[in-house]
Amino acid sequence: MVERGMPSFRGRQLFKWLWRPGFNDFEQATDFSKPLRRELANSGALLPLESAAVQVSSDGTRKFAWRLKDNDVVETVLIPEKDHTTLCMSVQAGCAMGCRFCHTARMGFRRNLEPHEIAGQALGVMELTDRDMWPRNIVFMGMGEPLANYSSLISALDILTDDLGLNFSLRRITVSTCGVVPEMLRLGRDTDVGLAVSLHAPDDETRNRIMPVNRRWNVQELIQACRDYPVSKRRRITFEYLLLKDINDSVEHARRLGKLLRGIPAKINLIPFNESPGIPFDRSSDEAMERFQQVLKAMNYTAVMRKSKGRDISAACGQLYAECKAG
Numbered sequence: 001m002v003e004r005g006m007p008s009f010r011g012r013q014l015f016k017w018l019w020r021p022g023f024n025d026f027e028q029a030t031d032f033s034k035p036l037r038r039e040l041a042n043s044g045a046l047l048p049l050e051s052a053a054v055q056v057s058s059d060g061t062r063k064f065a066w067r068l069k070d071n072d073v074v075e076t077v078l079i080p081e082k083d084h085t086t087l088c089m090s091v092q093a094g095c096a097m098g099c100r101f102c103h104t105a106r107m108g109f110r111r112n113l114e115p116h117e118i119a120g121q122a123l124g125v126m127e128l129t130d131r132d133m134w135p136r137n138i139v140f141m142g143m144g145e146p147l148a149n150y151s152s153l154i155s156a157l158d159i160l161t162d163d164l165g166l167n168f169s170l171r172r173i174t175v176s177t178c179g180v181v182p183e184m185l186r187l188g189r190d191t192d193v194g195l196a197v198s199l200h201a202p203d204d205e206t207r208n209r210i211m212p213v214n215r216r217w218n219v220q221e222l223i224q225a226c227r228d229y230p231v232s233k234r235r236r237i238t239f240e241y242l243l244l245k246d247i248n249d250s251v252e253h254a255r256r257l258g259k260l261l262r263g264i265p266a267k268i269n270l271i272p273f274n275e276s277p278g279i280p281f282d283r284s285s286d287e288a289m290e291r292f293q294q295v296l297k298a299m300n301y302t303a304v305m306r307k308s309k310g311r312d313i314s315a316a317c318g319q320l321y322a323e324c325k326a327g
């Protein structure tokens with residue numbers, strides 16, 4: 001707006017309009033003069049995400065598919081919890097990390113999302129959802145690796161948390177990584193978001209088998225980055241641990257995990273494996289999962305079993321896969 005010869009507060013006004021749910025026509029910008037509205041409309045700046053599909057699970061979870069300008073499709077999941085809802089957002093079309101158990105990895109990497117395509121998922125969901133279902137929390141646990149699209153992630157966080165933007169609280173936003181160590185350290189310096197780490201194994205031998213990223217940054221380097229991550233007193237690092245039958249679910253693995261995380265303010269999220277076509281792993285038995293959790297509890301950890309939501313619409317962890325690529 002300054003480049004167009006206007007005072008800078010006009011830019012703040014415009015920013016506020018652009019991120020207001022339901023804003024789809026510059027004529028709605030009533031604090032702008034008619035000629036200014038026309039000028040903005042002619043410059044064609046509105047780029048809302050195009051909704052390709054909305055699916056509703058029997059447990060209330062909703063999955064939104066968005067068609068991007070180059071026809072790639074990405075997904076966002078809205079998860080109802082007891083007293084609020086959580087939005088699970090994507091940062092890339094596809095993913096390059098290649099985790100063996102993950103369905104998104106099968107798509108391969110298509111491209112990074114731009115900042116407006118990331119923050120736009122929250123705006124789009126709000127526009128398609130009743131206000132009482134609007135999300136309070138955001139987790140970057142959808143498609144893609146957030147720390148492999150670092151600069152767009154940071155810009156999107158700015159939009160999401162600005163009080164003229166979507167006004168989310170940084171404390172209610174969590175970024176999950178499979179362990180891109182250098183960017184973990186940057187993230188800790190650049191923002192106050194919560195960190196979640198997809199650990200899934202306590203030793204290199206096991207982790208190498210299921211997560212190729214571990215050959216680049218091993219368990220020791222990853223855990224050191226967690227120890228160096230600045231967590232405020234009220235926060236902890238979330239460690240995600242996907243339980244795979246006969247791969248990483250023994251009592252011995254649980255003990256090693258407990259030892260590995262000693263001294264880190266940690267919360268352990270145990271995730272039952274969600275099946276997807278063509279993924280060659282099995283879900284751990286209930287007894288094995290229970291035993292694993294008990295070992296960690298006995299070592300004084302907070303270890304919760306994540307209830308899988310939205311499995312009937314393939315909206316659960318690791319199940320996102322853009323099947324509706326436009327023809």
Ligand code: SAH
Pocket residue numbers: 099101102103140141142143144145146176177178196197198240242271272273274275276317318319
């Ligand atoms: N790339 C980031 C963000 C994705 S988060 C990361 O890896 O952390 C999605 C979570 O679901 C990750 O913890 C991932 O390891 C887990 N996941 C992947 N496939 C899964 C499956 N089939 N069942 C359960 N969880 C899975």
